[in-house]
Amino acid sequence: MRLCFFGAYDPAYPRHTVIKKGLRFNDVEVSECWIPPKYKFWLRYPILASRYLSSYTRHNIFFVPEFCQKDVPLVKILSLFSSKKIVFDPLAGRFETKIIDWKRNPLNSWQARLNFKIDYWAFKLSDLILADTQAHKDYFCQKYGLPSKKVEVLPVGFDDDLFRPSVVAEKGNRFTVLFFGSFLPLHGVDCILEAANIISSEEPSIQFRLVGSGQTLLLAKDLASKFGLSNVLFEDWLPMNELPNRIASSDICLGIFGRTEKARRVVPHKIFQAMGMRKPVITGQTPAVEEFFSHREDIFLIQESRSDLLAQAILELKRDEDLREGIAERGYQLVSQKFSPEAIGRTLIKILEKKLSFGEDE
DSSP: OEEEEHHHHTTOHHHHHHHHHHHHHOOOOOEEEEOOOOOHHHHHHHHHHHHHHHHHOOOOOOOTTTGGGGGHHEEEEETTTTTEEEOOSSSSSSSIIIIIIIIOSSTHHHHHHHHHHHHHHHHHHOOOEESSSHHHHHHHHHHHHHHHHHHHEEEOOOTTTTTTOOOOOOSSSEEEEEEEEEEOOOHHHHHHHHHHHHHHHOOOEEEEEOOOOOOTTTHHHHHHHHHTOOEEEEEEEGGGHHHHHHTTOEEEEEEEOOOOOOGGOOHHHHHHHHHHHOEEEEEEEEEHHHOOOOOOOOBBEEOOTHHHHHHHHHHHHHHHHHHHHHHHHHHHHEEEEEEEEHHHHHHHHHHHHHHSSSSSSS
């Protein structure tokens, strides 16, 4: 089994880097044919095709990574005269992200129809589609009319060489609650700030550190200013290799609290990454999260977008060290066993052997 990762993608994005690392750990040959995602598709097609055809790449599977919907038709053309299979790992649909979650265009707009069609044809032309959760698989199948057997679940996992408890950081005297990630609707940063406002009068020693950038950052800063929050610090997005130090210096890490449909279908990288560093995680209670984790066992769940419950959860974990440390330890053990690159690689290999006739036929 040999895979070629193909498309216009970010070479540092954690989803496919974890998968590549896991495959190589399990002795699968991996090659790449890629360009940066900044290229428009009418430029990326000739560049990618030229690079692929000018190199002798021995592989029997094309692997198209996250967000590369527009590259699947090119892969289909390149695979026409061979028996190579196409595996597409969208991570999220363009329609659900740009139209439903970000609300960039109305549902009845031509942009909405275009993004839906781009998703549709990427799914149709692929031999196998990966989804990060069962909830996301169900959505893809229902929305795009996909047969269930064409979609398999592969969690995002985390890089256990980068995110591990042994990272040492200087911790201050204040109890620190950390949010890191993109400021997007599904993350529900407004819920976090409302919780910080509730806590500010009861436990002023608790500090909130919000690391990242994105669509809702200015709105978040305006809300923090409106509340007059002195217990909240905003910090620009950090390179991936600097994140572990921020996580290590925190006491609690936060997941997502958005009110959007997409928020109910995903389990973001940061949840696995924080657990991989033996940190307790609080996040919204969603069908996707409950596929992998259990409340008060290895994670702390609250009703989505309930800032009062988030404040209560933070206070409870601060005051109950045994609960806090127990959740952190059990979460760490769980992700280390099931969501490391080695484990993700093993899971994917089994999927490929089963679904693409490299092993037992379907």
